[in-house]
Amino acid sequence: MPEPQQAGPVSGIRTVAAVGTGVIGAGWVAYFLSRGLRVRAWDPAPDAADTLRRIVDAAWPALTELGLAEGADPHAVELFPTVAEAVAGAGFVQESAPEDLALKRSLLAELAAATGPDVVVASSTSGFPMTDMAQEIDDAAGAARLVVGHPFNPPYLIPLVEVVGGERTAAWVVSRAAEFYRHIGKSVIEMDRELPGFIANRLQEAIWREALHMVAEGEATPEEIDRSITDGPGLRWPVHGPCLTFHLAGGEGGMAHMLDHFGPSLKAPWTRLDAPELTTALRDDMVAGAEVSAGGRPMAELVAERDRAVIAVRRAVEAARAAGRS
Amino acid sequence: MPEPQQAGPVSGIRTVAAVGTGVIGAGWVAYFLSRGLRVRAWDPAPDAADTLRRIVDAAWPALTELGLAEGADPHAVELFPTVAEAVAGAGFVQESAPEDLALKRSLLAELAAATGPDVVVASSTSGFPMTDMAQEIDDAAGAARLVVGHPFNPPYLIPLVEVVGGERTAAWVVSRAAEFYRHIGKSVIEMDRELPGFIANRLQEAIWREALHMVAEGEATPEEIDRSITDGPGLRWPVHGPCLTFHLAGGEGGMAHMLDHFGPSLKAPWTRLDAPELTTALRDDMVAGAEVSAGGRPMAELVAERDRAVIAVRRAVEAARAAGRS
Structure with a gap:
């Protein structure tokens, strides 16, 4: 599936949609805003506006310290009542819903349907392969635009984003997601296959599981384990x-x-x-x-x-x- | 086995012996010197003096940056032709010979015999349990003074030291080693049992082995693995x-x-x-x-x-x- 001509260069993306604005989603919003982008957001939580404002405000001093892009505005974000309104006019969509497979499936299907043929929809999932999340989508062109863009907490401070497509993701979508993230200053690893835990979390999980074994066997305390790493x-x-x-x-x-x-x-x-x-x-x-x-x-x-x-x-x-x- | 009365407080230890002055041993020497201690050293390599000087000189700017103790002198170290001469008058011995079990066994036996009843002999081994290294020593009082004091490379910059005794190590020796290292500014983890890889290296090794598996299976490149951690x-x-x-x-x-x-x-x-x-x-x-x-x-x-x-x-x-x- 070739890249649609109307997609244009990633530097032309000036508005991003953030779907789900909990800790990870709002962290993404703060980062996008610091790069001078405008953000259209959606989140079903009743206190979504307060949470989003609090997280962006808390992140802004750190982002200012790291250096803001010209025109960066911590208030250039608006919450919309529906997903369709949030993604209208957005050149890139970052989905950061809770890690619930059924929820991700239905939300990604909705996003595929509500976005144009040139819009990449990236999921912040830390665990689900896109092949699983997209399997129920009938629209092949829609499924082709879905990709994983896995950040690390907090997304406004940790540069790493792991990008990997599912079986039905188009190659141009993987490339464009990686290019967009690099354009906004992220450190991107483009994976050529789906791997449970991607890369960094597999490594982190190996440490974590060995640590759990050690505590379970009385070999070390959590405090000793932490200090053995920090020091x-x-x-x-x-x-x-x-x-x-x-x-x-x-x-x-x-x-x-x-x-x-x-x-x-x-x-x-x-x-x-x-x-x-x-x-x-x-x-x-x-x-x-x-x-x-x-x-x-x-x-x-x-x-x-x-x-x-x-x-x-x-x-x-x-x-x-x-x-x-x- | 009670702590001998003549041992005195660890702050009274002004001279340390460094047995083996390769990368780890010379790194220890640099650190001891930065803490204002005098060091008596031994190493059988023909170019030991040059290597030791080079490593101490290379470490000194870093140690100066971190802050020197009063009276710290990068030249307060002397190499002696025999182990016995090196340990004479030293209040603490740090052994950093190559990771060769037979070599460690004979050297630690020699050190146990050549040092007084109040002197702790610590080994920098990154892998051997003290129980194995000390098993051929007949002198129970000598074996009781042997303990592992495992540093991280470079020992002059990484604070962590893992302290663990073998089956025959006296409790006061483990405590005194930990107390001495803490006194000179190290972050000490006192382990109550021998565990292959101690703590930090078990965790580090878990990451390393998962990384090797990933490269072996073509799931990620070493560069991607490195960047997934650093970023x-x-x-x-x-x-x-x-x-x-x-x-x-x-x-x-x-x-x-x-x-x-x-x-x-x-x-x-x-x-x-x-x-x-x-x-x-x-x-x-x-x-x-x-x-x-x-x-x-x-x-x-x-x-x-x-x-x-x-x-x-x-x-x-x-x-x-x-x-x-x-």
């Missing part, structure tokens, strides 16, 4: 992800040395999750991938970057904590 | 660990709401690691533990702290990256 590897993760971290752990030999030398420790019972077989193909993929993450920078430069960042992150967190106590 | 949940982890993060995810109801509401998603295939059964006991432990991590602070204050910290962390990482490019 330990968590200080490195905002600058270097898990792969680049282990690239550095390999010293000058990097990921290749790490895997060749410490590969056998993958058999050790260091977590309840068994590791995959460290095949030559996997080893080579990890080595090549670490090089991509490293961006061709030599080890000394990566180490210096990590050290600078860890110091700055420690200072930043200390200041943020102290501000709360004062 | 996603990794931005929250220096301020709130995994338990407190999920406490916030529960909104005003906190961890209790999160578990009661999203408990069923623990059955979802969101990672390859199965979750434990969410028993009432586990649920209550997590709720109580989240309250400890929260330190009695109301949700709005935690959210504000997270937001301030995430902004500051983003700025800190951007600045650290930009400094490397300039």
Whole structure:
């Protein structure tokens, strides 16, 4: 299904619809507004207007600190009584209804029907594959415009958005959603297949489940688990992800040395999750991938970057904590 | 086995021995020096002196930035030709030899024999239980003074130290090691049992293994995995660990709401690691533990702290990256 000509460049999208304005939806609204967009919103809760106003107002100082786009206006949002009115004239729709499959199905069907052939409808779902959510939609062209655009809480501060289509999503819709999010300053991962938990939540869930096992067995308390991260590897993760971290752990030999030398420790019972077989193909993929993450920078430069960042992150967190106590 | 009277307060420890001065050992040396301690070191590598000097010099600007103790001197370290000479007069010994069980066993036996009855000998091992490392030592009093003091790389920047004894370690040795590390500014977790991977590495390893599985199956690239953390949940982890993060995810109801509401998603295939059964006991432990991590602070204050910290962390990482490019 080719991209409709009338869609135009994503920079032409000046009005966005936010369908569902709870914590995640209103966080999206705050972010859209900070990028200078106008927002048309819908939410069935009786106190929706108050909640939306409160969340946007609470987010605005942070967004101001991060830098507003020209013309950004925290009041450029209007709630409408119906979904159809909310999406009228919107160039992009972000659906953030509660995680209830039946509800998402009916709402997405309504959104597919109520929007034009050039409008992408993205769902904030953190768990449902679009294939499941769109399966009851008869209109193929409508289903083709539905895509997952999964943010992280709070959406106005965490840059990551995971974009993935369902079986019936058109390729141009996945690309256009990714392009739109990048245009408004998000860090986008475009996935080529539906995977339960997408990427970041699978990794986060692995930590969480190991943590639950440890508490269940009396091996550690939640406070110890939290501190083992905040005062330990968590200080490195905002600058270097898990792969680049282990690239550095390999010293000058990097990921290749790490895997060749410490590969056998993958058999050790260091977590309840068994590791995959460290095949030559996997080893080579990890080595090549670490090089991509490293961006061709030599080890000394990566180490210096990590050290600078860890110091700055420690200072930043200390200041943020102290501000709360004062 | 009671603490010997001559041990005295940990503040009386002015000289420390560093046995093994590779990346971890020399990182410890840099940290000890920054705290105003004198260090006696030993390492069998022919270029040990150059490596040690290089690592201490490279770490010193960072340590200066974080704040030096009075009298801190980057040159207050001396390498000795034998282990016995290095530990002579030292009030605490940190062993950081390569991760080789046979080597650790013989070195720790030597250290137990060469040190006085009031000296704690801590091992930087990231994997071996002290029970295994000490099992061949005949001298019970010597074995009683051996404990794991597991740091994170780089030891001069990451505060976490996991302290855990083996079956033969005396209780006062575990307490004294923890007390000494706290005295020099470390964040200490005192574990009451030996657990493969301790705490932080079990959690880190869970992420790492899920990441390896994803690459092996072609579900994500290492670069995507890294970015999903650095631009996603990794931005929250220096301020709130995994338990407190999920406490916030529960909104005003906190961890209790999160578990009661999203408990069923623990059955979802969101990672390859199965979750434990969410028993009432586990649920209550997590709720109580989240309250400890929260330190009695109301949700709005935690959210504000997270937001301030995430902004500051983003700025800190951007600045650290930009400094490397300039």
